[in-house]
Amino acid sequence: MLRQTRSVFQKFRCLSFNGQQHTWRLKSTSATERALQYQPGQKVHGFTVREVVAVPDLFLTAVKLTHDKTGAQYLHAARDDSNNLFSVQFRTTPMDSTGVPHILEHTVLCGSEKYPCRDPFFKMLNRSLSTFMNAFTASDYTMYPFSTQNGKDFQNLLSVYLDAVFFPCLREQDFWQEGWRLENENPTDPSSPLVFKGVVFNEMKGAFSDNERLYAQHLQNKLYPDHTYSVVSGGEPLAIPDLTWEQLKQFHATHYHPSNARFFTYGDLPLENHLKQIQEEALSRFERIEPNTEVPSQPHWTSPREDHVTCSPDALAPDPTRQNTLCVSYLLGDITDTFEGFTLSLLSSLMISGPNSPFYKSLIEPKIGTDFSCVVGYDGSTKEASFSIGLQGMAEEDTERVKEIISQTIDDIIENGFEEERIEALLHKIEIQMKHQSTNFGLSLASENTHRLTLSMSPEDDYLEKQAKAEEEKLHKKIEVLSDGDRKEIYEKGLELLAAQSKTQDASCLPALKVSDIEPTIPITPVETRGVPVQYCEQPTNGLVYFRAMCSLNTLPDDLKLYVPLFCSVITKMGCGDLDYRQQAQQMEMRTGGMSVSTQVIPDSNHLDTFEQGILLFSSCLERNVPHMFELWSDIFNKPHFNDEERLRVLVMMSAQELANGISYSGHMYAMSRASRYLTPAGDLQETFGGIEQVKFMKRTAEMSDLTHVIRALPRIKKHLLNPANMRWCAVNTTPQKMSDTAAQLESFMKDVAANRRDHKRLFLNDCVFTCCLQVQNFQPCQMKTYFDMPFPVHFVSETIRTVPFSHQDYASLCILARMMTAKFLHGEIREKGGAYGGGARMGGGGLFSFYSYRDPNSLQTLSAFHKGVDWAKSGRFTQQDIDEAKLSVFSAVDSPVAPADKGMGRFLSGITDEMKQSHRERLFAVSHKHLVEVAERYFTVGQKMFGVTILGPENDTFKRDPSWLVL
Missing domain, CATH: 3.30.830.10 (Metalloenzyme, LuxS/M16 peptidase-like)
Structure with a gap:
């Protein structure tokens, strides 16, 4: 039992240690070995090597350098990975909510000294083979990353990025377009009303229509009220029109200087080439300055505080009468104490993750709310970390009750600690995260803590009307001071901007790859199909085994189709075999990297009105745990639990809340899904499974006082889906050394689930790929x-x-x-x-x-x-x-x-x-x-x-x- 938890919590820093690998080139001249040849004190193209460290667990060598002239800091992660990454970051610390760092991020990408054409960033998307290009504005930094697998492309993109951030044009027209402007509603009609326009202005109006985003922003602003975290770095819509072009240029001069920069590169390209290009094309033109962008510590409060904000009602919320949010947040220590931060992040996970965690038991299972608050757990994205816990989807009258539960749960944790098995499961999870290889590797709390904020949020019926009125008043104040000359100038500038936007741009100044630079053929991925249809793919998975299986939906009655996403969501979370849902969750954490079931709608590659419908089973585990993983799947197939209505209601509410929250963030995806509904049968089913149709269905289900009808539907679905006769295809990806053992375990699993079928049908209905396609005759x-x-x-x-x-x-x-x-x-x-x-x-x-x-x-x-x-x-x-x-x-x-x-x-x-x-x-x-x-x-x-x-x-x-x- 872990009992020493009095200094519990600091922000969970996403320590997922994801490895990445595409092409392993373990030669004598590997990237990691080349990097080890650098020595501390060595001078390389204006930089001095400070430290060289081999990190064998991640198959990389880290080289830390400092630029002699400007003090810019540089970290290179050398790894035998062809997907090379570059990023430059600046500490950006605004002191108001005009969105200056966000608007600057947009504007620097609108043309630069060497590449003056409008929008070189977007144009490079079509002139390169980049695997990633973007830019991000956070609360206290702005970063510009890209990645590519082509060496020439890397040099091209690096040249464009360096020129963009260090030598941007920052034209006034670009500020108007990307930030904000007053303009006639119809730019060609001077008599049309003046309105606010601008990309960031509209982006932030959309962002703050998301109640989760709104709440998270308020929480940070109020927990750190004395410096940069107290403002909206992205821009508060009504404050954005207070920003001037001159202020934007001044912010760039102080914040986008190499003395305020951090460079990062990753991959198998030589570090020396990067340093040479960065020195010659950018840093050699600067002298050291003192940017004074440091974020000071937040003064600690002598007593806890409470605050309240409002939001717009959500018509698709699971329960329209319960739309309140409440969260308690604690200020913690500095994130540079990595050991304490890591320890507290683990404690955070123990407290809130999964049905066995104390806060899940005390807050979620009593069904006081629909889910944890959108800000929950350890957060290390600010200079000083925080820990937050709360609920969304709750009634206003439960506010005091939730506060008391949070306080009591913390006291209980301090008194009782955690079970040894849960700690073991968490350490197992970390081990898997360290071994899993993704494709984007490059990219003190106690009851006496007085720096504690309790923030509540409730819907307000006329919230949107008030926001619109406030914008109207802001617009009126801007307009009422305008002279006739000012109005004429606005009209003329609007025409100038429209003309510039309509003019064909000459992008010949930008570097570009040629079509001939593209490989004419793709590399073949060797796979083997044996016996019953199982695809085996030998890969360097670093000691992990990945399993997938597809089960057909073709025999499922139409009246059950709407229930399938809910079935997929709950089938691994309600218990199975001799395990209740808590024990099942514990075993999944102890033995696997996760087990999931999801809907699949797969269009036929030859016919628009033919498609495959099914569910995908997915799981991963360490090699030693393959038998345990398949044993869990066997219990899910043979003896799933469905009759716990209280558990089901919790899962329904959480699922409905998650769907409702997603629309404002991914509205374009919902629009495309709905527009596709009447065009193909696959589009129709996809809307049923994942579109607004599913959001509305889950809302209706969450509002039911009796879930008996749902409980009866789930076993009917299981009979069709978790049926070996309808399992059409399996896949295993693992190392060559483990493939044979995994195949034997998979065969044992399939025999086990087949033996439990009363009708003893043949194990697999199909013996080849993609023979379960369904053609809808009457569509x-x-x-x-x-x-x-x-x-x-x-x-x-x-x-x-x-x-x-x-x-x-x-x-x-x-x-x-x-x-x-x-x-x-x-x-x-x-x-x-x-x-x-x-x-x-x-x-x-x-x-x-x-x-x-x-x-x-x-x-x-x-x-x-x-x-x-x-x-x-x-x-x-x-x-x-x-x-x-x-x-x-x-x-x-x-x-x-x-x-x-x-x-x-x-x-x-x-x-x-x-x-x-x-x-x-x-x-x-x-x-x-x-x-x-x-x-x-x-x-x-x-x-x-x-x-x-x-x-x-x-x-x-x-x-x-x-x-x-x-x-x-």
């Missing part, structure tokens, strides 16, 4: 336009068109067209002119071509932009360079790194073999100008195309008055 595609009235200040828009499946000769052309339309037309219309945070086109594997926008202030204008984009494509007003850039962008996704755990999964899940991928690759190379014009004419012509449109957004009378729209 008739039809057009539907749907508007969902949602409590958002911005829109999510999609228009989706039925086209062709993966194997069709036109599929490759549509992929290239989607990428080209996004980069060359839609980005400018939807983001630059329209002010949406994002938008574009994408070609889906199910044969559906989707236009979309994200956090968009102008839904009708965006629909018009979609149609203008089609006209642009049909007209052929694009060059061979445009096509080549689109191909580079598509291939960067096609050739993205695949982790050892996921090798061969395209073949396993969708039946798409390496040979089919190679054929698709060849069709991508062959796409021409003529092909693109032809597919635009063939599939997007009005009167011929079959399409669906969906908009999620605020109440709009235009759609209500139009009988062609279904308004929900």
Whole structure:
């Protein structure tokens, strides 16, 4: 028993130790060995080596350096991994909520000294084979990372990134576009009303329509009230219009200096080349300064504090009468004490993770709320850590009760500690996290703690109206001081910006790869199929075994389809065999890296109206625990528990809350899903499983006073899904040394589940890949336009068109067209002119071509932009360079790194073999100008195309008055 828990907690720092590996090159000149040759004190291109450390557990060597002239700090992680990463970070510490670091992040990517064309960042997405490109603004830092597997591409991107952050143009027009501006609603009509516009302005309006984001922001601001954490680094919408262009430039001068920078590189490319390029292209032009951006410690309070905030009601919340949130947060110690932070993060996990944790038992299981508060556990993202615990989805009258439970639970933990078995399970989890290899590796609390904040949040019926009124008042104050000359200048500047946005940009100054730089063939992933259909893929998995199985849904009655996602969510969480749900959770933590079941809707690669429907079983474990993992699966197949209504209700409420919370964050995905519903049978089922249809179903289920009907449905579903006769295919990825033992254990598991079938049917219905496809005979595609009235200040828009499946000769052309339309037309219309945070086109594997926008202030204008984009494509007003850039962008996704755990999964899940991928690759190379014009004419012509449109957004009378729209 661990009893010494009085100094319990500091922020859990995401210590997941994920390894990554794609191409292991264990030669005498490996990256790790080359890095070990550096010596402390050695001078390299203006840098001095400070420390060299081998980290064998992660297969890397770390080299720490300092730039002599500016003091910039540099960390290099040398590893035999071809997916090389670069990142430069700046400590950015705003003292107001105008969003200056966020707007600066956007604006520096709008052109630089060496690359003055507008938006070089977005243009490089189409001129490189990057596996990742982005930029992030956090509470106290801003970072600019990219990764690529191509050495020349790395140099190109590094040049663009260095010039962008250190020598940006910072033009006033870019500030207006990306930050905020006053402009006529119709820029070409001086008599139209003046309104606020700007990408970040609209992005943050959308961000604060997410109640979880709103609550988390308030919590941080109020727990750290005396410095930079007390403001909104991303920008509070009503404060953003207080920022001036001059303030933006000054913030860049002080914060984006090498003396305030941290560089990080990772991978197998030589460090010396990176240092040389960084020195020559950037750092040699600077002298050391004192940026004075340090974050001071938060003065500790002498007594606890309480506060309250309001939010908008959520129409899709599981229980409309219980939408309150309450959380208690404690300020902890400095995160630079890594040992204490790590220890407290483990304690945090013991306190809140899983059904055996004390707070799960005291807060979740009594069903006082629907789930933990959105901020929960140890948080180490700020200078001083915090620990938070609370509930969402609770009634206002339960506020005092929840406070008392939290206080009592902490006292009980201090008194009783934790069971040894739970500590063991947590250490096992850490061991798995250290061994698991992903593809993005590069990327004191006690009852007497007086620095404690209790923050409550409740819905307010007129919250959105108040927000809109506040914005209107802010706008009025800006307008009332304008002279006629000011208004004329605003109009003229609006026209200038529109002209600049409409002008074709010359991107020839930017470096670019060529299509000839792309590998003509894909590497073959060797797999072996033995006996009953099991795919074995030998991979360097670092001592882990990954297991997957697909079970068909073809025999499931239609009336049970809506219940399948809930079944998948609860089947591994209600107990099985001789284990109740607490014991099951404990065994899963002790013996596996997790066990999950999820829905799968897999379109046929040859026919739009044919698809596979099923569930995917997935788990992983250390090699020594393979028998235990399959024993757990056997109990889930043979003896699952369904009759605990109280446990089921907890899981239903948590699931419904999670779905409701996700819409404001991923609204464009919900819009695309809904728009696809009437176009293909696979799209229809995907909406049933994961769209707004499922959100509404879970809301209705959560509102039921009696779950007997659900409890009766679950065994019926199990009879069809966890049925060896319907298990069509299994897959195992592990090391060659462990494959034989794993195969034997898998065979034993399959015999065990078959022996428990009363009808003793043959173990597998099918003996080859992808023979469980279902063709829906009576499905008739039809057009539907749907508007969902949602409590958002911005829109999510999609228009989706039925086209062709993966194997069709036109599929490759549509992929290239989607990428080209996004980069060359839609980005400018939807983001630059329209002010949406994002938008574009994408070609889906199910044969559906989707236009979309994200956090968009102008839904009708965006629909018009979609149609203008089609006209642009049909007209052929694009060059061979445009096509080549689109191909580079598509291939960067096609050739993205695949982790050892996921090798061969395209073949396993969708039946798409390496040979089919190679054929698709060849069709991508062959796409021409003529092909693109032809597919635009063939599939997007009005009167011929079959399409669906969906908009999620605020109440709009235009759609209500139009009988062609279904308004929900």
